[in-house]
Amino acid sequence: METYAVGGAVRDELLGLAVKDRDWVVVGATPQEMLAQGFLAVGRDFPVFLHPRTHEEYALARTERKTAPGYTGFAFHAAPGVTLEQDLIRRDLTINAIAKDASGAIIDPHDGRADIAARVLRHVSPAFAEDPVRILRVARFAARFADFSIAPETLMLMRDMTAAGEVDALVAERVWQELARGLMEGKPSRMFDVLRECGALARLLPELDALWGVPQRADYHPEIDTGVHVMMVIDMAAQLGAPLPARFAALTHDLGKARTPADILPRHHGHEAKSVALVDVICERLRVPTDCRDVARLAARFHGDMHRVAELRPETKLTLLERCDALRRPERFAMILLACEADYRGRLGWEGRDYAQAEAWREALAAVRAVDAGAIARAAVDPPDIARDIGKARIEAIKAASR
DSSP states (O other): OEEEEETHHHHHHHHTOOOOOOEEEEESOOHHHHHHTTOEEOOSSSOEEEOTTTOOEEEEOEEEEEOSSSSSOEEEEEOTTOOHHHHHTTSSBGGGSOEEOTTSOEEOTTOHHHHHHHTEEOBSSGGGGGOTHHHHHHHHHHHHSTTOEEOHHHHHHHHHHHHTTGGGGOOHHHHHHHHHHHHTSSOTHHHHHHHHHTTHHHHHOHHHHTTTTOBOOTTTOTTOBHHHHHHHHHHHHHHTTOOHHHHHHHHHTTGGGGGSOGGGTTOOTTHHHHHHHHHHHHHHHHTOOHHHHHHHHHHHHHHHHHHTGGGSOHHHHHHHHHHTTTTTOHHHHHHHHHHHHHHHHSSTTTTTOOOHHHHHHHHHHHHHHHSOHHHHHHHOSSTTHHHHHHHHHHHHHHHHHHO
């Protein structure tokens, strides 16, 4: 029995990055031998075990064979006779097909170290084409390693896979999982650029893909192209350290602009409501978590009003705060503000501008929350007057805060 560190831990160590999780491959062992040493079996499709103390994953060396379309159509074979080299050749990218033995020696049969030095994402073997999830993974790695390029032959293979319909076999949960992870990388726009370049974006997120080539007013959007703007917005959300719901909102806030009638371009009257409807379509199709869906819907509907806070009447500000449920969900409102700031600053030449609107909304919310609704309710003569009196007090508080 021999144990090797593999995959991302070895890659990140060679890149000089902090190693968060370690995965291991065990050669020459049986499941019974692993259990006898105290490992806990967790793999359903093939033998994977958790170490009894570290809880790190140890997988038996295995080979795989394509048996059906999609990413689940594989037959796996794990046995003591499977070699490390046989296990590594089934991996996606050369930079992930590197192993390290107990003495620290590197095993690199596919020149992954050379591709790390050259900053290239390259597939290991033609077997890459058997698993459509790898298209998403390569796109995600492009977002993580922004200075890496994709080998031309790998990009061509991804295009061929998309054309062959492999992407259509992906299940919603796996697509969302990879998209969510890509959104949380340092430069998320690269994920969507890669997906668009290989044709997968039009299959997975046609509502987003439709934004490229849609013009906007140059005085508000010097970058003009809506698709370019949205990519700038999600990168700005990453720069702001926004959590996933805010980043998803940044990605989807302008979807409705693809539905603007051609005769009114580059203006986009009413795109907010159209965007909300398209957010709902995507969230239903990909089974997006509720927190991401809710922030995205509210940001899509109200981002224009958020930007115009200085022009709004106190009554309108209160209505917006109430429709966002900001009094009960201030943490969610904060994420909406982050998405709006990313939208505002995600424009050519606007990146360094101050988004004073966020502070104005925070002040308005603080003023509203400071109103003692309980005291007003106790002082009311008639119960029907309570809501009216609380509303009046909140409007006056907003007026006072904005002076």
